[in-house]
Amino acid sequence: MHTDGYPGRMKRFPPKGPGFPRRRPCIPAPDPLICPTMLTRPGAHPLDTRAGDPRPHAVVIGSGFGGLAAAVRLGAKGYRVSVLERLDQPGGRACVHRQDGFTFDAGPTIVTAPQLFEDLWRLCGREMSDDIDLRRVDPFYRIIFHDGAHFDRHAKPEALRAEVARLAPADLAGFDRFMARSAAICELGFEQLGHVPFMSLGDLARHAPALLRLGGHHSVYGLVSRFVKDERLRIALSFHPLFVGGNPFDTTAVYCLISHLEGRWGVHFAMGGTGALVTGIVDLIKGQGGEICLGAEVTEILVEEGAARGVRLASGETLNADIVVSNADSAFTYRELIPAAHRRRWTNRRLEKARYSMSLFVWYFGTRRKYEDVDHHTIILGPRYKGLVGDIFRSRPLAEDMSLYLHRPTATDPSLAPPGCDAFYVLSPVPHLDADIDWADRAEPYRQAIERRLAETVLPGLAGEIISSRVTTPVDFQDRYCSYKGAAFSLAPTLTQSAWFRPNNRSEDIRGLYLVGAGTQPGAGLPGVLSSARILDSLVPEAAALVRG
Ligand SMILES: Cc1cc2nc3c(=O)[nH]c(=O)nc-3n(C[C@H](O)[C@H](O)[C@H](O)COP(=O)(O)OP(=O)(O)OC[C@H]3O[C@@H](n4cnc5c(N)ncnc54)[C@H](O)[C@@H]3O)c2cc1C
Numbered sequence: 063m064h065t066d067g068y069p070g071r072m073k074r075f076p077p078k079g080p081g082f083p084r085r086r087p088c089i090p091a092p093d094p095l096i097c098p099t100m101l102t103r104p105g106a107h108p109l110d111t112r113a114g115d116p117r118p119h120a121v122v123i124g125s126g127f128g129g130l131a132a133a134v135r136l137g138a139k140g141y142r143v144s145v146l147e148r149l150d151q152p153g154g155r156a157c158v159h160r161q162d163g164f165t166f167d168a169g170p171t172i173v174t175a176p177q178l179f180e181d182l183w184r185l186c187g188r189e190m191s192d193d194i195d196l197r198r199v200d201p202f203y204r205i206i207f208h209d210g211a212h213f214d215r216h217a218k219p220e221a222l223r224a225e226v227a228r229l230a231p232a233d234l235a236g237f238d239r240f241m242a243r244s245a246a247i248c249e250l251g252f253e254q255l256g257h258v259p260f261m262s263l264g265d266l267a268r269h270a271p272a273l274l275r276l277g278g279h280h281s282v283y284g285l286v287s288r289f290v291k292d293e294r295l296r297i298a299l300s301f302h303p304l305f306v307g308g309n310p311f312d313t314t315a316v317y318c319l320i321s322h323l324e325g326r327w328g329v330h331f332a333m334g335g336t337g338a339l340v341t342g343i344v345d346l347i348k349g350q351g352g353e354i355c356l357g358a359e360v361t362e363i364l365v366e367e368g369a370a371r372g373v374r375l376a377s378g379e380t381l382n383a384d385i386v387v388s389n390a391d392s393a394f395t396y397r398e399l400i401p402a403a404h405r406r407r408w409t410n411r412r413l414e415k416a417r418y419s420m421s422l423f424v425w426y427f428g429t430r431r432k433y434e435d436v437d438h439h440t441i442i443l444g445p446r447y448k449g450l451v452g453d454i455f456r457s458r459p460l461a462e463d464m465s466l467y468l469h470r471p472t473a474t475d476p477s478l479a480p481p482g483c484d485a486f487y488v489l490s491p492v493p494h495l496d497a498d499i500d501w502a503d504r505a506e507p508y509r510q511a512i513e514r515r516l517a518e519t520v521l522p523g524l525a526g527e528i529i530s531s532r533v534t535t536p537v538d539f540q541d542r543y544c545s546y547k548g549a550a551f552s553l554a555p556t557l558t559q560s561a562w563f564r565p566n567n568r569s570e571d572i573r574g575l576y577l578v579g580a581g582t583q584p585g586a587g588l589p590g591v592l593s594s595a596r597i598l599d600s601l602v603p604e605a606a607a608l609v610r611g
Contacts, residue, residue, distance in 0.1 A: 158340075171336055174328070204441070282308075408565060495548040
């Protein structure tokens with residue numbers, strides 16, 4: 063049994079402190095797709111000397127979905143692309159933990175707006191369905207309220223309306239009106255503007271009136287409450303910001319678009335796990351002649367005369383580039399990779415004052431038996447909603463009456479566990495590292511509290527069934543993913559940290575530097591980070607337009 067983070071064998075975390083984690087050593091690249099060598103002596107990196115390739119060179123820092131999608135799009139624009147990833151596998155938060163015969167996706171599993179993935183395959187002249195078996199999940203998820211009632215989010219509108227009528231009959235008309243509003247917000251906020259860069263206040267001013275007319279100045283919960291009265295239905299229609307790092311009580315109501323988005327294109331799961339999507343995109347990059355270098359940690363973006371010229375690696379090597387794209391956390395990129403002298407907008411002070419998403423406590427576990435009654439996606443709510451998210455976002459002490467999201471991928475793909483077994487992960491939103499929580503001491507008691515909660519609700523007898531286990535805490539989000547304050551979703555998606563107010567996809571301070579991923583526009587979540595890469599289409603010049611010295 064893998065005991066990392068399991069009873070009695072807690073991993074000791076480094077002491078909490080200001081700033082960023084100590085640097086980890088480069089991890090040797092184990093995979094054949096990896097660029098061959100990482101020299102240890104200072105000097106030029108071997109990729110710099112790839113003789114005979116006349117294409118302008120784009121360096122992408124980080125291989126999260128934002129970075130991988132950017133790499134495909136830059137390859138399609140004619141760039142020679144090198145993706146530099148400090149970890150020993152690609153995918154970022156979407157990496158995969160394989161242990162004890164189980165396959166645990168570390169992060170995203172709910173695939174919405176699959177067309178954003180399909181676009182990447184089409185850019186390479188291929189069809190995603192040739193490589194990826196994407197299955198619809200229906201119902202999308204079950205919400206179990208603290209009073210024992212439940213709500214199934216069905217895919218078909220009529221089944222969904224019947225579910226609303228069962229739970230809160232008096233709210234059916236209000237629900238219909240809310241879904242119409244959600245559709246209108248989705249049309250504007252996602253379909254029309256989701257891939258549009260907000261590069262100036264003028265861009266924002268042009269679109270703000272329409273967004274305000276649709277209620278964008280309200281919070282998600284505030285807008286939902288104008289349509290429905292039943293508190294349980296309000297929760298069911300307003301919790302979505304938590305999936306992108308936002309507090310439903312202060313995230314802009316533009317995120318009400320998710321209610322429509324999930325119904326419009328469905329909720330999907332990639333057979334083999336989300337890791338199959340990562341591998342599929344990595345293969346696209348290879349097919350374009352791009353490279354993924356694992357164990358390649360960037361320590362500095364090299365800036366000359368206001369323009370990004372390349373990167374320095376932890377090994378001391380440098381790598382020249384015509385353009386640099388950072389998929390590392392935006393706060394990390396600006397604070398740690400670019401000397402302060404080159405930054406006017408994203409100063410350390412501004413980044414420190416910004417508001418960050420909550421973090422997550424994630425427990426991955428495998429059971430020796432199957433729990434056939436448990437859906438693929440289940441949300442188990444505690445007694446408090448506003449009070450609990452308030453505690454989390456105000457960095458108060460760890461609450462014991464947690465709410466949980468339980469993922470059972472083996473409900474759709476049994477191959478992710480040994481025969482007769484189930485793979486799970488359960489995540490609990492928790493404060494980021496500003497809170498005074500010593501995770502080295504608190505992780506195991508918190509895991510046990512979650513285990514008890516699951517045993518009381520949907521997984522009876524759980525303690526005796528576990529045969530594989532590991533945990534991820536906010537400290538891991540800081541140390542493993544270089545996420546400022548250990549936030550799971552980077553900057554919080556408040557109104558004043560959205561669109562132009564969020565770090566732009568083309569750096570405001572440095573020419574030739576671009577940003578993709580959760581901490582840039584439009585925001586976190588798979589549709590968000592894939593859209594951030596799509597925005598590059600309109601910001602990055604065609605490779606042919608670059609004149610090389
Ligand atoms: C547990 C969890 C569950 C989630 N579930 C869902 C879901 O079901 N559906 C959904 O849509 N979204 C979900 N999300 C959100 C979604 O996963 C993220 O918003 C998204 O994957 C982030 O992608 P990214 O492009 O920002 O890159 P990240 O995944 O953050 O990757 C950034 C990469 O950059 C690398 N890096 C950082 N610094 C350096 C450096 N100096 N040098 C080299 N490399 C560096 C990191 O190692 C990392 O690999 C979930 C998130 C979490 C944490």
